[in-house]
Amino acid sequence: MITIAQRVSVPHPPDIVWSILSDPHKVVGCIDGSRLGEFHDDGSFDAVMAVRFAAIKVSFKARANLVLDEAGRTGRLEAAGGDSRGSTRVQGHADYSVQPAPDGSIVILDGQVDIGGALASLITTGASIVVDRMTKSFTESLISTCAQLDPNS
Numbered sequence: 001m002i003t004i005a006q007r008v009s010v011p012h013p014p015d016i017v018w019s020i021l022s023d024p025h026k027v028v029g030c031i032d033g034s035r036l037g038e039f040h041d042d043g044s045f046d047a048v049m050a051v052r053f054a055a056i057k058v059s060f061k062a063r064a065n066l067v068l069d070e071a072g073r074t075g076r077l078e079a080a081g082g083d084s085r086g087s088t089r090v091q092g093h094a095d096y097s098v099q100p101a102p103d104g105s106i107v108i109l110d111g112q113v114d115i116g117g118a119l120a121s122l123i124t125t126g127a128s129i130v131v132d133r134m135t136k137s138f139t140e141s142l143i144s145t146c147a148q149l150d151p152n153s
Helices: 014-021 024-028 120-125 127-149
Strands: 002-010 034-039 045-053 056-069 074-083 088-101 104-117
Touching: 002 088, 002 127, 014 024, 014 088, 014 104, 014 127, 024 034, 024 045, 045 127, 056 088, 074 104, 104 120
Parallel strands: none
Antiparallel strands: 002 104, 034 045, 045 056, 056 074, 074 088, 088 104
16 A cells, blocks of 8 residues: 655745636646546546656556635545556555635645555555656646646746
8 A cells, every 4th residue: 555645835826726626627737647537427537647667668547536615725535447468457545635824825636555466565665756747747747737827827
């Protein structure tokens, strides 16, 4: 199991940060190697994300569901799927919130991902490094996207 516990400072107001994090189309633009697929009648959607683990790049395809609390600026993303070869399965969730901070906002992300199958040991071994690298890249993209929407930037 991979545990995710990240706190990210974003120098923009919570309303602007939330406007991005509450829209899957905008979020996917902040995650390298990801894209959205079909949206389903039940509110779920398909997503693809490519992740590099050392010299191996693995593409995961998942069906995701996003539940938002607009007033509280919180969300929960649940997803299940597998790699493109079907040998590794993933299932997980992430709870996140956007909170005001003196210099903008704090994004709090807590989640878990369960992995099984052929690549499970490789992925879980390097997970903390990959999560840190992806968080840094996501944060840079999020800040840049917020700056485009923030009239005070």
